[in-house]
Amino acid sequence: LFKMTRYQQRIAALVFLSVFIFGCNSPSNKNSGVKEELNQKQPNIIFIMSDDHAKNAISIYGSRLAEIAPTPNIDRIAKEGVLMHNVFVTNSICTPSRAAILTGQYSQLNGVYTLKDDFDNSSNHLGKLMQKAGYSTAVVGKWHLHTEPTGFDYYNVLPGQGLYNNPKLKEIGKQWKYHNKGGKVYKGYVTDVITDESIKWLENRDKSKPFFLMSHHKAPHGLWEFAKRHEHLFADKEIPEPNSLYENGNHGPLKGERYGSSISDRYPKRNMLHQVTREGWPTGIIDTLGMTKREKTHLAYQKYSKDYLRTVAAIDENVGRILDYLDDNHLAENTIVIYTSDQGQLLGEHDYFDKRWMYEESLSMPMVIRYPAKINPKQVNNDMVLNIDFAPTLLEFAEAEVPSKMQGRSFKSNLFGSTPTDWRTSMYYRYWMHMAHHYIPGHYGIRTKDYKLIFFYGLPLNQNGALSEITEPYWEFYDLKNDPKEMNNLYTVEKYQQIIKELKAELLVKKQELKDTDESYPELIELRNKFWN
Ligand code: CA
8 A cells, every 4th residue: 555654745745736836837828927927037127107296296205195195006116126215307307307318318418408409319228229138119108309219119109298188199100290290199098098008019019028118107297187087086185285385494595686585575487376377277277366375375286286196196096007917917027117207396395386496306206116026025225316327227137238328327236235335425417498487597406415505507508498588696505404395595504614615516526527517608607607606
């Protein structure tokens, strides 16, 4: 009689189990995904980028909005991967940030300084380099770089800003039309449509290659139109307000300088109320007749925030659809999923809306990354990362070479918890589109872990779309450790003078290193000579 010991029984059970599991995963089997994806050396990459999504409007960052407007699906990426706390944009506006992400270069190198500049699609950018690395590549949704996408095996992109409802999309193979022209109507809400088209491409992709998909949303960019299903979201709720909506401390230019420092004497077209009451607000204009200034601002903030957060709700749902697709198709393990936004957004802080400023809310980009096969869940990263670092990082993950002309640096090892000892400790920022649209002067500055110094030079410098009006130059300096909300411009305070002097020196070194030396703008050099000290 054949009789097994308990040990032998266990071995037999394991053998049986192994045959069962691996048998199910044999290449001939329908559920072969798990094994196949791990055999693929290069990871798949899905880069989901929305437009103007503030860190404050993503619940895992724990802002005042976290409870009322949760984003469980975006949060899930961070919980299963890495939550990035210090990711910054180099020029806080749509078109330039997108160009910086693709080229790994600042505006002064890639040539896209403002919304009006065309992207040089003959450049050797991320899409082309991923293609060369053996990837099947696609971009779906917002493009906003004017010229035809190159480096993508497939594209289907919005003309210009695109529409929220029944948007047009311009597909590869159809006759390309410049910038905001052309396209075919797709029925539905834009965030759903972009996800539908992204998933459709994933379904039909060349499965013999790893894939790189850039799925770019229009939302939550203004002017906001939410999906019908979110019409009543927040209906009876009060959206928590930032303290600086009414009380601004000494934020902005110092007293006596042009444009004033208090909210009431500041350039009025920069504030919340102006935005919400201006003509063409798609979800209806609020009636503020007979109200006090405070009441008007309160109402404007509530209206702005609710419209904004309703468009965010659809973004989060659609991020969930992508994650579900990866799960259902056994692709989750070996696919890097990134969620970010082209820059941040001011949501009533200092009574501001929009972006462009070097202030934290607009300078900061949200970023969460998941890569289950290689990166442990629940990681947090505080390294100073810039949008020009995205391309080098993705290329390193793809095992491709990073061109030396890229100014960014890969943060792949940072994601594994090992930050290079010479990682950057400061960053350079510049906004070029002087006074255009929302009356924000041209400025540049430096941010370290603890401080921020900004020079508002206020010149158009012949930039496309900049207004010709010259504004008074001024400086701002913030002690971020003690004043994270940037309520007090301490530029003239005695005890900071040594630090300010050092930051100015470092700012000039950065400008030199990054090839942005102002030499081609004599009017700026002249102004620098007068106002630098
Ligand atoms: Ca944007």
